[in-house]
Amino acid sequence: MVFVVSILLVAFFLLMNAFFVVAEFSLVRVRKSQIDILVEEGARGAKRAKEISENVNAYLSACQLGITLASLAIGWLGEPAVSSVIHEPLAALGLPDAAVSAIAVAIGFIIITALHVILGELVPKSMAILNTERYALFSATPLYWFYRITYPIMWLFNSTTNGIMRLTGHDTASEHQAYTEEEIKILLEESAESGELATDQFEILDNVFDLDDKDAKAIMTPRTDMIAIDIDDDLEEILEIMGANKFTRYPVYKDNTDNIIGFIHIKDAYRLPPDSTKDDLVIRDINPVPESLALDKLMQMMQDKHTKIAVVVDEHGGTSGIVTMSDVIGQIIGSVEDEYLHDDQDEILKVSENNYLVDGSLPVDQFVEFLGFEPVPIYDYETVGGLMLDLIDKIPAEGDSIEIHHDKRTITFTAKTMDALRIDKIGVEFKLDSEEEPTE
Incomplete structure (x- = not known):
């Protein structure tokens, strides 16, 4: 017992x-x-x-x-x-x-x-x-x-x-210890490896920790590539520059681009009445930042100043380039469409019956879906511009064209506009091989 x-x-x-x-x-x-x-x-x-x-x-x-x-x-x-x-x-x-x-x-x-x-x-x-x-x-x-x-x-x-x-000299005031940056990175890696965190989510979070390792100079648009406006230009010239490009914010300089005095927002130009003069344009303040400014501090500065653009200056005070908030965001989530580009540009624009204007950068898969067939059975290009280069077998001049035939139709590709060696816009025309009127 x-x-x-x-x-x-x-x-x-x-x-x-x-x-x-x-x-x-x-x-x-x-x-x-x-x-x-x-x-x-x-x-x-x-x-x-x-x-x-x-x-x-x-x-x-x-x-x-x-x-x-x-x-x-x-x-x-x-x-x-x-x-x-x-x-x-x-x-x-x-x-x-x-x-x-x-x-x-x-x-x-x-x-x-x-x-x-x-x-x-x-x-x-x-x-x-x-x-x-x-x-x-x-x-x-x-x-x-x-x-x-x-x-x-x-x-x-x-x-x-x-x-x-x-x-023994130990502090017992707090039993909670915060994670260091390296420890958080390890936790993220382990979560990604175990499948608890998706790969794209891990990459975004990992990129956040890398912001302090990059500076404004690394992501800016260089001075040589800037689209800037001379304050001494007349209104017609200024609007022409803005109309020919797709940006929303344009830096404004006086005398030369080392003297950036502000920027013009495209919406301010859109709001101008017909009888406006250059003096009616609103030139907004632009903040200078050093080339060495870390991206995390750059983002914080833009948030504090409620701005999305800054001019990057070198050690001598000269202009190195322009940096935008989307440049910073792009470092976090990868390559993104610049938020300062107009988003109303049709990639396939119907001009008239059976006539279309196609953006040369349109992915070829989308264009093949639009055509309904593959002009070339096996292709190693990614855009419509690449497709036309393959068909015409040369760098075309504006107005050059080539015809292909499919299902009793003739499809004519015409290089409408060129950007240096790149085909910017392509005209696409459909015609029936017979004398019948085309139907859709």
């Missing part, structure tokens, strides 16, 4: 030990952000788990107390119970009493230690690691009440611990 009671008590304390190990590991591993999400979802035990996560050190001490008490009880009850069972068979072998007692104690110690390590430590630890959130919620309420019941003892232990820590 005594043996049965001892074994039942050993089983109870093994479960008790396992519970506190689960509570300890789930408490250490669970993130506060996970608990906050569970609280918002109304998960059972989440509020108690949140309270525990805000006082980690105290509850870890409670876990240690529980583990220590359970371990002592297991050793105190388990080894004698197992030894008593083994003692009689060993004595029957005719061994001396001293040898029998020593062997029985050793075997009992090994068995209880194995049970304690496997069932009381390793298994619950693995369970907590594999399903941290679940066991954090499961253990929260019992752990809370155990801490409350043992609070006087815990207060004494924690006070003594804190006193020793202060004597």
